[in-house]
Amino acid sequence: GDSVTQMEGPVTLSEEAFLTINCTYTATGYPSLFWYVQYPGEGLQLLLKATKADDKGSNKGFEATYRKETTSFHLEKGSVQVSDSAVYFCALRRDKGGADGLTFGKGTHLIIQP
Amino acid sequence: NAGVTQTPKFRVLKTGQSMTLLCAQDMNHEYMYWYRQDPGMGLRLIHYSVGEGTTAKGEVPDGYNVSRLKKQNFLLGLESAAPSQTSVYFCASSYSAVRMRETQYFGPGTRLLVL
Numbered sequence: 001g002d003s004v005t006q007m008e009g010p011v012t013l014s015e016e017a018f019l020t021i022n023c024t025y026t027a028t029g030y031p032s033l034f035w036y037v038q039y040p041g042e043g044l045q046l047l048l049k050a051t052k053a054d055d056k057g058s059n060k061g062f063e064a065t066y067r068k069e070t071t072s073f074h075l076e077k078g079s080v081q082v083s084d085s086a087v088y089f090c091a092l093r094r095d096k097g098g099a100d101g102l103t104f105g106k107g108t109h110l111i112i113q114p
Numbered sequence: 115n116a117g118v119t120q121t122p123k124f125r126v127l128k129t130g131q132s133m134t135l136l137c138a139q140d141m142n143h144e145y146m147y148w149y150r151q152d153p154g155m156g157l158r159l160i161h162y163s164v165g166e167g168t169t170a171k172g173e174v175p176d177g178y179n180v181s182r183l184k185k186q187n188f189l190l191g192l193e194s195a196a197p198s199q200t201s202v203y204f205c206a207s208s209y210s211a212v213r214m215r216e217t218q219y220f221g222p223g224t225r226l227l228v229l
Binding site: 004032034036041042043044045046049051089093101102104105106107 | 118149154155158172173204206216218220222223
Protein backbone atom coordinates (compact mmCIF):
# COMPACT_ATOMS: atom_id res chain seq x y z
CA GLY A 1 0.00 0.00 0.00
CA ASP A 2 0.88 3.66 -0.08
CA SER A 3 3.27 4.99 2.53
CA VAL A 4 5.18 8.13 3.44
CA THR A 5 8.44 8.18 5.39
CA GLN A 6 9.82 11.34 6.89
CA MET A 7 12.74 12.07 9.14
CA GLU A 8 12.23 11.58 12.84
CA GLY A 9 12.28 14.57 15.11
CA PRO A 10 12.53 16.69 17.00
CA VAL A 11 14.69 18.82 14.77
CA THR A 12 16.20 21.76 16.65
CA LEU A 13 17.72 24.68 14.76
CA SER A 14 18.81 28.21 15.50
CA GLU A 15 16.97 31.15 13.97
CA GLU A 16 18.13 31.94 10.41
CA ALA A 17 19.50 28.43 9.88
CA PHE A 18 18.81 26.43 6.70
CA LEU A 19 16.10 23.79 7.03
CA THR A 20 15.68 20.46 5.27
CA ILE A 21 13.09 17.88 6.28
CA ASN A 22 13.35 14.71 4.24
CA CYS A 23 10.30 12.92 2.86
CA THR A 24 10.14 9.83 0.65
CA TYR A 25 7.08 7.97 -0.53
CA THR A 26 5.89 4.64 -1.89
CA ALA A 27 2.89 4.65 -4.19
CA THR A 28 1.85 3.33 -7.56
CA GLY A 29 1.12 5.71 -10.37
CA TYR A 30 1.52 9.43 -10.00
CA PRO A 31 0.39 10.67 -6.61
CA SER A 32 0.00 14.29 -5.59
CA LEU A 33 2.33 15.32 -2.77
CA PHE A 34 1.76 17.72 0.09
CA TRP A 35 3.32 19.33 3.12
CA TYR A 36 0.94 20.20 5.95
CA VAL A 37 1.92 22.15 9.08
CA GLN A 38 0.38 21.88 12.54
CA TYR A 39 0.98 24.73 14.98
CA PRO A 40 0.54 24.01 18.71
CA GLY A 41 -3.09 23.41 19.64
CA GLU A 42 -4.35 23.78 16.08
CA GLY A 43 -5.43 21.59 13.19
CA LEU A 44 -3.36 20.95 10.11
CA GLN A 45 -2.94 23.58 7.40
CA LEU A 46 -1.79 23.02 3.87
CA LEU A 47 1.67 24.51 3.42
CA LEU A 48 2.40 23.57 -0.18
CA LYS A 49 1.72 20.92 -2.78
CA ALA A 50 2.92 19.49 -6.09
CA THR A 51 0.84 17.41 -8.45
CA LYS A 52 3.33 16.07 -11.00
CA ALA A 53 6.98 15.20 -11.38
CA ASP A 54 9.44 18.11 -11.28
CA ASP A 55 6.78 20.50 -9.97
CA LYS A 56 7.97 22.80 -7.20
CA GLY A 57 5.55 23.83 -4.50
CA SER A 58 6.32 26.97 -2.52
CA ASN A 59 4.74 29.06 0.22
CA LYS A 60 5.94 31.35 3.03
CA GLY A 61 9.59 30.78 2.04
CA PHE A 62 9.25 26.99 2.10
CA GLU A 63 9.87 24.94 -1.03
CA ALA A 64 9.65 21.29 -2.07
CA THR A 65 10.27 19.65 -5.45
CA TYR A 66 8.49 16.50 -6.62
CA ARG A 67 11.28 14.08 -7.57
CA LYS A 68 9.84 10.96 -9.14
CA GLU A 69 13.22 9.35 -9.82
CA THR A 70 14.05 9.38 -6.10
CA THR A 71 10.40 9.26 -4.90
CA SER A 72 11.10 12.24 -2.68
CA PHE A 73 9.52 15.57 -1.70
CA HIS A 74 11.97 17.19 0.71
CA LEU A 75 10.94 20.42 2.45
CA GLU A 76 13.45 23.30 2.52
CA LYS A 77 13.64 26.84 3.81
CA GLY A 78 16.63 29.12 3.56
CA SER A 79 16.26 31.00 6.84
CA VAL A 80 13.93 29.74 9.54
CA GLN A 81 12.20 31.86 12.18
CA VAL A 82 10.98 31.08 15.68
CA SER A 83 7.42 31.26 14.31
CA ASP A 84 8.18 28.26 12.08
CA SER A 85 8.24 26.00 15.15
CA ALA A 86 5.54 23.40 14.48
CA VAL A 87 4.98 19.80 13.40
CA TYR A 88 5.36 19.21 9.66
CA PHE A 89 3.61 16.36 7.87
CA CYS A 90 4.42 15.04 4.44
CA ALA A 91 1.44 13.43 2.72
CA LEU A 92 0.34 11.94 -0.57
CA ARG A 93 -2.90 11.35 -2.38
CA ARG A 94 -3.16 8.76 -5.10
CA ASP A 95 -6.00 9.61 -7.43
CA LYS A 96 -8.15 6.51 -7.44
CA GLY A 97 -11.08 8.40 -8.88
CA GLY A 98 -12.73 8.83 -5.52
CA ALA A 99 -12.50 10.83 -2.33
CA ASP A 100 -9.99 8.68 -0.48
CA GLY A 101 -8.16 10.60 2.17
CA LEU A 102 -4.51 11.52 2.38
CA THR A 103 -1.72 9.17 3.47
CA PHE A 104 0.44 10.96 6.03
CA GLY A 105 3.93 10.51 7.34
CA LYS A 106 4.45 10.41 11.10
CA GLY A 107 5.33 14.09 11.33
CA THR A 108 8.52 15.98 12.17
CA HIS A 109 8.57 18.31 15.16
CA LEU A 110 10.61 21.41 14.33
CA ILE A 111 11.91 23.62 17.13
CA ILE A 112 13.54 26.95 16.27
CA GLN A 113 15.56 28.61 19.01
CA PRO A 114 16.18 32.38 19.06
CA ASN B 115 -16.48 31.89 7.70
CA ALA B 116 -15.77 29.64 10.65
CA GLY B 117 -14.25 26.98 8.39
CA VAL B 118 -14.26 23.54 10.00
CA THR B 119 -15.37 23.35 13.63
CA GLN B 120 -15.37 20.36 15.98
CA THR B 121 -17.34 19.69 19.16
CA PRO B 122 -16.28 18.96 21.87
CA LYS B 123 -12.65 20.07 22.21
CA PHE B 124 -11.86 17.58 24.95
CA ARG B 125 -13.67 14.64 26.53
CA VAL B 126 -12.94 11.92 29.08
CA LEU B 127 -14.87 8.66 28.78
CA LYS B 128 -14.94 5.45 30.75
CA THR B 129 -14.49 2.16 28.94
CA GLY B 130 -17.81 1.06 27.45
CA GLN B 131 -19.39 4.52 27.30
CA SER B 132 -20.61 5.96 24.04
CA MET B 133 -20.26 9.40 22.54
CA THR B 134 -20.61 11.36 19.32
CA LEU B 135 -18.13 13.83 17.89
CA LEU B 136 -19.56 16.55 15.71
CA CYS B 137 -17.86 18.17 12.75
CA ALA B 138 -19.38 21.12 10.94
CA GLN B 139 -18.15 23.05 7.89
CA ASP B 140 -19.54 26.18 6.30
CA MET B 141 -17.62 26.07 3.01
CA ASN B 142 -20.20 24.00 1.13
CA HIS B 143 -17.68 21.19 0.71
CA GLU B 144 -18.94 17.90 -0.67
CA TYR B 145 -16.28 15.66 0.87
CA MET B 146 -15.66 15.20 4.58
CA TYR B 147 -13.19 13.01 6.50
CA TRP B 148 -12.44 11.77 9.99
CA TYR B 149 -8.82 11.07 10.98
CA ARG B 150 -7.20 10.03 14.21
CA GLN B 151 -3.75 11.19 15.27
CA ASP B 152 -1.64 9.08 17.60
CA PRO B 153 1.91 9.76 18.80
CA GLY B 154 4.46 8.48 16.31
CA MET B 155 1.72 7.37 13.90
CA GLY B 156 0.79 10.43 11.92
CA LEU B 157 -2.85 10.76 10.87
CA ARG B 158 -4.91 7.76 9.81
CA LEU B 159 -8.22 7.89 7.96
CA ILE B 160 -11.19 6.43 9.86
CA HIS B 161 -14.18 7.12 7.60
CA TYR B 162 -15.06 9.56 4.88
CA SER B 163 -18.08 10.84 2.98
CA VAL B 164 -18.50 12.02 -0.59
CA GLY B 165 -21.88 13.61 0.00
CA GLU B 166 -25.02 13.81 2.07
CA GLY B 167 -26.28 10.35 2.97
CA THR B 168 -23.10 8.51 1.89
CA THR B 169 -20.19 7.20 3.94
CA ALA B 170 -17.24 4.89 3.35
CA LYS B 171 -14.57 3.14 5.42
CA GLY B 172 -11.03 4.35 5.62
CA GLU B 173 -7.89 2.71 6.94
CA VAL B 174 -8.97 2.18 10.59
CA PRO B 175 -12.81 2.04 10.75
CA ASP B 176 -13.31 -0.63 13.43
CA GLY B 177 -15.12 0.58 16.55
CA TYR B 178 -16.48 3.72 14.87
CA ASN B 179 -19.64 4.64 13.00
CA VAL B 180 -20.40 7.79 11.04
CA SER B 181 -23.37 9.61 9.59
CA ARG B 182 -23.80 12.47 7.12
CA LEU B 183 -27.44 13.47 7.33
CA LYS B 184 -26.72 17.06 6.33
CA LYS B 185 -24.10 18.26 3.88
CA GLN B 186 -22.44 20.52 6.42
CA ASN B 187 -22.21 17.98 9.27
CA PHE B 188 -20.28 14.75 9.70
CA LEU B 189 -20.73 12.81 12.93
CA LEU B 190 -18.32 10.25 14.35
CA GLY B 191 -19.74 7.81 16.90
CA LEU B 192 -18.11 5.50 19.37
CA GLU B 193 -20.67 2.93 20.54
CA SER B 194 -18.51 1.33 23.25
CA ALA B 195 -15.32 3.25 23.91
CA ALA B 196 -12.05 1.38 24.50
CA PRO B 197 -8.71 2.68 25.84
CA SER B 198 -7.23 2.04 22.37
CA GLN B 199 -9.47 4.83 21.08
CA THR B 200 -7.65 7.42 23.18
CA SER B 201 -6.44 9.80 20.51
CA VAL B 202 -6.84 13.21 18.92
CA TYR B 203 -9.56 13.22 16.29
CA PHE B 204 -9.45 15.57 13.33
CA CYS B 205 -12.20 16.32 10.88
CA ALA B 206 -11.41 17.65 7.41
CA SER B 207 -13.37 18.69 4.34
CA SER B 208 -12.71 19.45 0.69
CA TYR B 209 -14.38 20.26 -2.61
CA SER B 210 -15.18 17.41 -4.95
CA ALA B 211 -13.73 18.87 -8.16
CA VAL B 212 -10.74 16.79 -9.19
CA ARG B 213 -7.96 19.27 -8.47
CA MET B 214 -9.74 21.10 -5.66
CA ARG B 215 -10.35 17.96 -3.63
CA GLU B 216 -6.62 17.60 -3.03
CA THR B 217 -6.61 20.46 -0.52
CA GLN B 218 -8.23 19.42 2.72
CA TYR B 219 -9.27 21.90 5.41
CA PHE B 220 -8.86 20.66 8.95
CA GLY B 221 -10.68 21.41 12.17
CA PRO B 222 -8.86 22.13 15.46
CA GLY B 223 -9.25 18.58 16.76
CA THR B 224 -11.00 16.76 19.61
CA ARG B 225 -8.84 15.22 22.31
CA LEU B 226 -10.43 12.03 23.66
CA LEU B 227 -9.22 10.11 26.70
CA VAL B 228 -10.75 6.71 27.43
CA LEU B 229 -10.06 5.37 30.91
